[in-house]
Amino acid sequence: MVIVDKEFGEVIVRKNAWVRNIRFSVSTSGRLAMSVPKYTSEFLAKRFLNANRKMIREKLPVKDPAEQRARDYQKKQLMKKAREYLPYRLEYFARLHGYKYDNFRLSHANTRWGSCTHRKRTGGNTDEITISLNIGLMNVPETLRDYVILHELAHINHPDHSKDFWAEVGKHDHNYKLHERRLKGFSPGV
Numbered sequence: 001m002v003i004v005d006k007e008f009g010e011v012i013v014r015k016n017a018w019v020r021n022i023r024f025s026v027s028t029s030g031r032l033a034m035s036v037p038k039y040t041s042e043f044l045a046k047r048f049l050n051a052n053r054k055m056i057r058e059k060l061p062v063k064d065p066a067e068q069r070a071r072d073y074q075k076k077q078l079m080k081k082a083r084e085y086l087p088y089r090l091e092y093f094a095r096l097h098g099y100k101y102d103n104f105r106l107s108h109a110n111t112r113w114g115s116c117t118h119r120k121r122t123g124g125n126t127d128e129i130t131i132s133l134n135i136g137l138m139n140v141p142e143t144l145r146d147y148v149i150l151h152e153l154a155h156i157n158h159p160d161h162s163k164d165f166w167a168e169v170g171k172h173d174h175n176y177k178l179h180e181r182r183l184k185g186f187s188p189g190v
């Protein structure tokens with residue numbers, strides 16, 4: 001659970017059966033985190049936060065909340081841009097090259113630009129295909145963004161990085177080698 005606080009920005013609330021008392025710490029992202037007993041309500045968590053405001057301010061090196069808020073805002077904007085663009089671009093290329101998939105997801109993982117997962121359907125003989133694209137793609141040049149989309153679409157027919165897979169990518173993007181290399185200069189983390 002994440003609660004948004006006027007002073008501290010996004011506060012990560014971790015529920016844990018083993019925690020008896022509420023504990024505050026700083027997460028790796030610089031956000032304030034609190035560990036609470038499993039059945040703590042959001043209302044109660046906010047009350048504890050309020051009660052400990054002074055202690056947190058003095059003892060915990062939470063990153064400048066204004067900076068954190070700016071980052072949260074940027075991420076939200078990027079999410080919005082991605083939602084209005086990526087599913088349509090994906091659909092465009094899927095139609096152009098005759099690919100079919102079942103689900104689309106936006107992701108914000110720090111390590112991958114996209115994924116294409118195959119799941120066996122119960123009773124059917126076709127897989128359920130889910131394509132995920134990272135919202136960070138909105139920050140890279142269009143040619144690289146398109147390359148990632150074509151790469152994931154090619155995974156529908158080849159769930160590996162075999163020769164056949166790359167041959168299929170190459171059919172749709174003649175410069176795929178260059179694009180793959182240039183993409184390494186960017187990071188998907190937002």
Ligand SMILES: [Zn+2]
Pocket residue numbers: 151155160161
């Ligand atoms: Zn791949």
